[in-house]
Amino acid sequence: MARLFGTDGVRGRANDDITAELAVELSVGAAHVLGTLGAFGGTRPRAILARDTRPSGDFLSAAVSAGLASAGVDVLDAGILPTPGLAHLVQASGADLGVMISASHNPAPDNGIKFFARGGTKLPDEVEDAIEARLGEQWERPQGTDVGTITPYEGAIEQYVTHLVGTLDISLEGISVVVDCANGAAAITGPEALRRAGATVHVIGDRSDGGLINDGVGSTHLEALQAAVREHGADIGVAFDGDADRCLAVDAGGHEIDGDQIMAILALDLKERGKLHEDTLVVTVMSNLGLKLAMRDHGIILGQTAVGDRYVLEEMTLGGFSIGGEQSGHVIIAEHATTGDGELTALHLLQRMVQTGRTARDLASVMTRMPQALINVRGVDKARATIDHEVRTAVEAAERELGESGRVLLRPSGTEPVVRVMVEAPTDEEATAIAERLAGIVRERLAL
The missing domain is CATH 3.40.120.10 (Alpha-D-Glucose-1,6-Bisphosphate, subunit A, domain 3)
Incomplete structure (x- = not known):
C-alpha cells in the first residue's frame, strides 16, 4: 500500500x-x-x-x-x-x-x-x-x-504582516513591484507587507474566489506577471503559489528569475554580511548545475538533499545553516522562518535591490542556468521508476553520454501521480533530446 x-x-x-x-x-x-x-x-x-x-x-x-x-x-x-x-x-x-x-x-x-x-x-x-x-x-x-x-x-494577519516587515533593515521606497497572489492565501498579506515596507505595489491574482486558485496565475504561470510588469513599467514582479510558501520573480523585461537564482542572490548577500554559516547554501537535487558552478566561484558550498523543503530544513537544522531551498521557489531564511516563505523571500530580494542599487536582472546574472529539460510522465507506475532495470540502464547510458557536462535526474513526484525526467546538458537541443528519449522509455516500461 x-x-x-x-x-x-x-x-x-x-x-x-x-x-x-x-x-x-x-x-x-x-x-x-x-x-x-x-x-x-x-x-x-x-x-x-x-x-x-x-x-x-x-x-x-x-x-x-x-x-x-x-x-x-x-x-x-x-x-x-x-x-x-x-x-x-x-x-x-x-x-x-x-x-x-x-x-x-x-x-x-x-x-x-x-x-x-x-x-x-x-x-x-x-x-x-x-x-x-x-x-x-x-x-x-x-x-x-x-x-x-x-x-x-x-489578529492573525496583522501579526504575520508585522513579522514580515520587521525582518527588513531598510525601506523599499523607490521600488515598483507587481505582486501575483495566485488567487490564493497571500491575497491580503503579500501586497500589504510590501506596501508597509515602502514599495509601490501593483497587484494581480488577488481574487478571493478560491475556485480560481493557481488558474493561469501564480508561480506556476508567470505569463500574467510578465505582462503586468511590462504594462506598469515595474522594476520587478514576484509570484506566489496558492499557499505562498514559494516565490518566483521576473525582471523589468519580463525574464524569469527562478528559485536557484533567488537563492544565489540571497546567499551572496548573507555571505557579504558575514551571516552565511559555514559559507553553505542547502538545495535539493533539482537545483540547476549552474547554481553549483556559480556558488563555487564565490566560495560558497552547496549542500544537497532530496526534493522537499522539509528535507532542506532538516539539513539546515542539523548543520545550523542560514539559507536553503528549491528551484521551484521554496526559500528558507533560517533567521526569520521555519519553512519556505514566499513573501519573506520577495521582501528580502527587493531589499537586496535597494541596498546594491542593482536591477533584478543584473543580480540574477550571478549564475548562468544550464539548459534544462523537464518532462512530467503521467499514466505510469511511479513506484517502479527507480527499480525497473531497463529504465535504470537507460539513465546510466545517458549519464555516460553527458559526462561532467550535464546530469540526469529521474524521480517519482511526491505530490502528483507522475514521474519527472530532468536532463541538463550543454545545449537545449541535447537536453530535450535525451529527456524525450528517457521519457519514452519510462512510458513504455511503466505504463499502467
Whole structure:
C-alpha cells in the first residue's frame, strides 16, 4: 500500500481522496501521536489551523477542527493565511501543533493537509508514519469539559504582516513591484507587507474566489506577471503559489528569475554580511548545475538533499545553516522562518535591490542556468521508476553520454501521480533530446 503522506503532507482530490472523514482521522491521529511523543508537555494542548482560498477548505477545516477538539485539543482558527504565516504563528505563540489546509500549487479541485510540530516545523517521516498507523484505531474519547474548544485566532494577519516587515533593515521606497497572489492565501498579506515596507505595489491574482486558485496565475504561470510588469513599467514582479510558501520573480523585461537564482542572490548577500554559516547554501537535487558552478566561484558550498523543503530544513537544522531551498521557489531564511516563505523571500530580494542599487536582472546574472529539460510522465507506475532495470540502464547510458557536462535526474513526484525526467546538458537541443528519449522509455516500461 502506498504511503499516505507525500513530500508535503497528504494531498489529493478534495472530497474524493481527501475527505472529511480522513481529515477527522488524521487530526485525531496527530493529536495522539504528538501527545505520546511529549509535544504537549502535560498541559492542555493548543493547535492553530489555517487554510488557503479553495472552496473545499471550508469543510476540511471544519473536519480538522472537529477531530482535534474531539481529542481534547483547543483549536485557534486563523482562517485564510499563507502556510508560512501559520508556521510563524505556531512558533511565536508556543502552540503545540499547526494544521494547514492547502494543496499549494495544485489546481482548485485538489486540497491537502499539512501538519506542523511545536516550533513551526514540518513533521519528520517517522512521525507522519506513526500518525498514519493510528488511523482507524479505537481510542478513549474525552468527555464533558475535557473536549477541546474551537475559537477564532484574532489578529492573525496583522501579526504575520508585522513579522514580515520587521525582518527588513531598510525601506523599499523607490521600488515598483507587481505582486501575483495566485488567487490564493497571500491575497491580503503579500501586497500589504510590501506596501508597509515602502514599495509601490501593483497587484494581480488577488481574487478571493478560491475556485480560481493557481488558474493561469501564480508561480506556476508567470505569463500574467510578465505582462503586468511590462504594462506598469515595474522594476520587478514576484509570484506566489496558492499557499505562498514559494516565490518566483521576473525582471523589468519580463525574464524569469527562478528559485536557484533567488537563492544565489540571497546567499551572496548573507555571505557579504558575514551571516552565511559555514559559507553553505542547502538545495535539493533539482537545483540547476549552474547554481553549483556559480556558488563555487564565490566560495560558497552547496549542500544537497532530496526534493522537499522539509528535507532542506532538516539539513539546515542539523548543520545550523542560514539559507536553503528549491528551484521551484521554496526559500528558507533560517533567521526569520521555519519553512519556505514566499513573501519573506520577495521582501528580502527587493531589499537586496535597494541596498546594491542593482536591477533584478543584473543580480540574477550571478549564475548562468544550464539548459534544462523537464518532462512530467503521467499514466505510469511511479513506484517502479527507480527499480525497473531497463529504465535504470537507460539513465546510466545517458549519464555516460553527458559526462561532467550535464546530469540526469529521474524521480517519482511526491505530490502528483507522475514521474519527472530532468536532463541538463550543454545545449537545449541535447537536453530535450535525451529527456524525450528517457521519457519514452519510462512510458513504455511503466505504463499502467
